[in-house]
Amino acid sequence: MTYPRTNPAVAAGAVERHLRARRDVGRGLLMPYVTGGITPGWTDYLRAFAAAGADAIEVGLPFSDPTLDGVTIQQASDAALARGASTRRILADLSELSGLPDLGVPLVVSTYYNLVLHDGPEAFCAALRRAGVGGLIVPDLPVHEADELTGVAEGAGIELVLLASPATPQPRLAEISARSRGFVYAVSLMGTTGERAALAASAAELTGRIRRVTDRPVLLGFGISTPDQARGARRHADGVVVGAAVMRRVLDGAGPDDLRAFLAPLRQALDQECDRPR
Amino acid sequence: MTYPRTNPAVAAGAVERHLRARRDVGRGLLMPYVTGGITPGWTDYLRAFAAAGADAIEVGLPFSDPTLDGVTIQQASDAALARGASTRRILADLSELSGLPDLGVPLVVSTYYNLVLHDGPEAFCAALRRAGVGGLIVPDLPVHEADELTGVAEGAGIELVLLASPATPQPRLAEISARSRGFVYAVSLMGTTGERAALAASAAELTGRIRRVTDRPVLLGFGISTPDQARGARRHADGVVVGAAVMRRVLDGAGPDDLRAFLAPLRQALDQECDRPR
């Protein structure tokens, strides 16, 4: 099977180049998530992620009203805000790491659109850039509302990742895939973030539909927490995002080493299943 | 001043003859009231009243809903009912006294019309007669509803006393006075039974208006409790009914002797003021 080509006029950004390169050598991609500012030394989690073999790292900027998140990430957001976390402080913490060069993996920030609008898209993207962030996920900014941000992000060198959902009709999926940068975030199921017992059937179907319209890397997210699920996901997608499973452990007191231990079997599972996804 | 004559065709009953006789010798009439069955030996109060110089005695048959009585007589009714008082038992107690011959004063029963209807007017009046009762007062049976009872009472030898109120228009007052038996019960004020600080101005006005249409004895009731008030009443009427003032004392534990002592100055006041009422 060959992938439809993405418009070659648009050169891939750093995040996408990084992910494509790894995918193209047959590696299953792993993007763990952490809520920024969740603990005093929270950036140590990023180092642990990198050490565990992450291919990208998602950092959530906590928002008061995380309407697409399940309880775990809601609690993490509340906890981080209660500690005084804010966009400004979290980006300041990231600046000290200076992103990719230091960790060796790209940083992708995720947050709700209100925080983007609060500073204004320009200022917000510029701040991300200064902090060494390469990508941005905004779950409540669907493609048809994204115009205001896409150009600005592009200009600032921030890759705006768009989400695709099992409910997205095919023509719209093509548009999302075409306009997404970095990768396409495939929401595995009709639901919020949070651990689930098994990989939803909708995951395969959605990934297949995305494949038909793009060769951009596709990461499956929402509900993936076990090596088995990762293996399953890898059969269809280029990799996985692991969020709630990480944050539940963090909320339960896990330190960076615990998380490294938690991610190791996931990494392994992704590596074992080395057939290229169909 | 001469009294208009009552229709001579209707011969006065025993109660009325008794009261007329006493009035005509210039005596101020005193009718104390007691709630039947209020205490185990309640008929002792009747003897005390007689001994204190009562000219007639009013015995209340307690009713669950005494809508024309103030708190004192309401409480007395409740207390008597709680003790198990009923028309039947109270009349049985009275039978033992056999009324006038024994006490030397006529007995007048007062109660609400529901109790009359309950037994039926015939049975009720017959029972009164058997118990030696001479008169009957039914505060919620106004003259225009009295037809059903007047003939029956008359037939049973019970004098049905009608009430007149300050609000009663003159033509109606004439009808009440004509149809009342025993005496005319002049309600001294627009209100319920119960002690008052002073004799209401309406008392004189009403008595005057009754006088213009009848020479039947007129007793003022409602709110009369002190010798001063009795003296005042005597200036207009032929005498007084004293109810709540008695019953408050009974409720407070007064015995027959206490009541005799209470009635003595009232008796005296009525005797002192011996000018015939104008």
Next chain:
Amino acid sequence: MREVPLRREPVPPDGVMGGPPARGRFGEYGGRYAPESLVEACREVGEAFREAWADPGFRGALARLLAVHAGRPTPLTPALRLSEELGVRLYLKREDLTHTGSHKINNVLGQALLATRMGRRRLIAETGAGQHGVATATAAALLGLEATVFMGERDIERQALNVFRMRMLGAEVVPVITGSRTLKDATSEAMRHWVGATGDSHYCIGSVVGPDPYPWMVRELQRVIGDEARAQCAAELRTGVPDHVVACVGGGSNAAGTFAGFADTPARLVGVEAEGGAGAARGRLGVLHGCRSLFLQDGDGQITQAHSIAAGLDYPGVGPEHAHLRDLGRARYVTVTDDEAVRAAVRLARTEGIVPALESAHALAWVIRAAGDGELPAGSTVLMTLSGRGDKDVSTLKELL
């Protein structure tokens, strides 16, 4: 739903539920058994109301108040889902949608307007659960009158929110501490108070009880329910008139107002009483609160306390005209238990999205029972007056369910 052939019975003689009854009598019931001190006041009310009722100006003013303030006309709601379940065609006359939430407002606005016309500056009222008290306080505020509401101490405790509501509306609420400290005693106390206040105050009785002219006057003021429903049925039903007309009966005002619209039709009239307050179904002849009617009494002729989960049905008597309709056979009176009423309330909530007053739920409970045991043949049309909304009963229900 199946259609059944129309069975129609002869219409009763004219004049039933008509103009002012002679000497205030409905057959052997009614009358003016008031203390002499109130007889003149009652006469004045009667005369004033007769005049007012014949005066298009008064009628117009009242109609406007009912429309712009109380929200009349109230709808006739076909209870579609419940009808389907029951196999009858049930229509609800929605008095629950009036301002203050029950039919009581119809009567009170009329009497308040009359009081103004008579130059009175204050309304006196009795209340049990507080519906009539709130309605009276409301009408008084609207017309700039004072209001004094008598309420049994036990009811004051049980209905604290309605007490507050009355006070918020500017009314004085007087606790009644005598007798059973409930509605019966509040009524007695209101009458006692009126004796001393006839000059400037109008006694605004809350149902078709009390001395003449109240039973007639209150029925006339409530007949707007029946008149509206009659016209609405004419527009809505193939037969024009429903087969059965049902209403709950406390004192009997919502039933009287409803029946008045159908007295001259072949509709069967059914009054539903609370098992523990069944004056019409189980009362004995008596006199209370100024009128001759049927009352619950003990063997000694003492009035007994009614007991119903519906505070508005917690009255030991029934209006004299109902006693008369019963004797005539023009209406019949049935009873329903607390439990049946509660279940009917829940059923209406679940099927029609209406939480009825527990009083009104009694009427519905009978409809449900009668549809079940064939007393209401399948396909019959039933008009039921939903006398009030259940908001006031929610805490009672909450404890039960």
Next chain:
Amino acid sequence: MREVPLRREPVPPDGVMGGPPARGRFGEYGGRYAPESLVEACREVGEAFREAWADPGFRGALARLLAVHAGRPTPLTPALRLSEELGVRLYLKREDLTHTGSHKINNVLGQALLATRMGRRRLIAETGAGQHGVATATAAALLGLEATVFMGERDIERQALNVFRMRMLGAEVVPVITGSRTLKDATSEAMRHWVGATGDSHYCIGSVVGPDPYPWMVRELQRVIGDEARAQCAAELRTGVPDHVVACVGGGSNAAGTFAGFADTPARLVGVEAEGGAGAARGRLGVLHGCRSLFLQDGDGQITQAHSIAAGLDYPGVGPEHAHLRDLGRARYVTVTDDEAVRAAVRLARTEGIVPALESAHALAWVIRAAGDGELPAGSTVLMTLSGRGDKDVSTLKELL
């Protein structure tokens, strides 16, 4: 009352508060900022509503439900005694007289009927004080749908009776234990739940907020308030149109529905917000619950919790169309304190016999203030929407007064 010369200003350009806005935008506000998983569901709702709204069959069915079940039209009540005191002519649009006691039912019946048309079997709703929840439970029962209502745990404690009422109507009430455990969080939770239930469930939002088509759809469903009032004013007022049209603003649905009837007239439109929940008057541009509008936020862009004695005004944002009307200058938005609202509620109770919802009391408080300080010239005519009745607030008031 003195008559004042009519001052009329030019009518604003056509199209304000008209048909469906392009791309769901009201100026720069609105839009469909929904998670991708809900975008298709929103599109379906929008398309279905557009079709339904153009279908006389749907319109007729809704109009009948509103009439026979909800009690429409609601009256326009001249507040005569209060007008006299204030020196203005105040008319009240009586949404308090609708079934369930507030304007919320207008919207909910429309959405429930739409859900049926779309083949949905369940309604999802958020609620704060419980008014929208009760209305949703009611509409669901009426149409045979299921209902799941999300309610913050703190509100569940504060509004136990409304919770019971919803359950009695057959709805499932789900406690929300996240965030501030109030309306904002209940809304978030309802949206989260919808993501997993779009197949069989319709999310019935309670105000003119949320992703397109909700702000427009809910305004259209509420415009019955304004349309009726417009016709009633035409019949009642010499000038045909009132000088001022006033309504309280939580999310803004009763105000939007009211304003919609007068947007093309010279009437001045005033939205009254709670001092502690003044999204329109003091909010900053943001995105929440699917739409771009004005929200109360802290310096970091976090949404702050609103605080109002009126639970229905306890929302940190405002519907996008209000933000737009504000920018246009077509409406203005003012604020009122808890204290002013409580005093206004008591005053309306005392002068007109109406205990208003505390939300509605905000609108009145502004009228009282503005009549006092000359902002409303003597003799001006004011139409105010009385969005709901105060029964739900009586226990709150009881603690205060």
